[in-house]
Amino acid sequence: PDNATVVRRCAAVESLLGRHEQAGARLASAIERLPDQGSAEAVALMNELAVNLVWRARYEEMHACAERAVAAARKLGDPPLTAAALALLTMAESMTGTAERAEAYRREATALVDSLSDEDLARHLESATRLAGMELYAGWYADGDRHASRALALARATGEGGELFLVLVLTLGGLWRMRGKLAEAGELLDGG
Numbered sequence: 001p002d003n004a005t006v007v008r009r010c011a012a013v014e015s016l017l018g019r020h021e022q023a024g025a026r027l028a029s030a031i032e033r034l035p036d037q038g039s040a041e042a043v044a045l046m047n048e049l050a051v052n053l054v055w056r057a058r059y060e061e062m063h064a065c066a067e068r069a070v071a072a073a074r075k076l077g078d079p080p081l082t083a084a085a086l087a088l089l090t091m092a093e094s095m096t097g098t099a100e101r102a103e104a105y106r107r108e109a110t111a112l113v114d115s116l117s118d119e120d121l122a123r124h125l126e127s128a129t130r131l132a133g134m135e136l137y138a139g140w141y142a143d144g145d146r147h148a149s150r151a152l153a154l155a156r157a158t159g160e161g162g163e164l165f166l167v168l169v170l171t172l173g174g175l176w177r178m179r180g181k182l183a184e185a186g187e188l189l190d191g192g
Helices: 005-015 020-033 040-055 059-076 079-096 098-115 118-123 125-138 141-158 162-178 182-191
Strands: none
Touching: 005 040, 020 040, 040 059, 040 079, 040 125, 059 079, 059 118, 079 098, 079 118, 079 125, 098 125, 098 141, 118 125, 118 141, 125 141, 125 162, 141 162, 162 182
């Protein structure tokens, strides 16, 4: 894998271990070292840093990071990468901005994810995963259920997105719990 992928995976493990400051420093340093701040690698790293900033309750920084990621992804013309960044910007707006902007970003991210073929989405499961996680957080449970269910089905069918599997199980289990699908949620979470 490329260096950005290795950095993102190392930071993910550090975060799982509760080492959020260390993970954030690793991500920020990797972004700074990239020769092209508008590359797909940079956007992927910025998306991970935005998630990391949520864990560290640094919401204004998360908002700025997500805005940078969206701007770079749009410039690249990469729908899955843009959708993932928009999902994070939606979350940032819901924490620090306005409900109207959050809803506009969510609609845009949803349209992008929904327009992807199963083949394209299977290669970019992070876009639906980020969107479903934001929808769980913000209370759009039916949409989150649809996005997480599709992503999890594709992950199972293709073997792609192994690093996202547990996140998808937890997200979908949470969505089902909030929708009153308790037996299904329990079965999913036990299986996960």
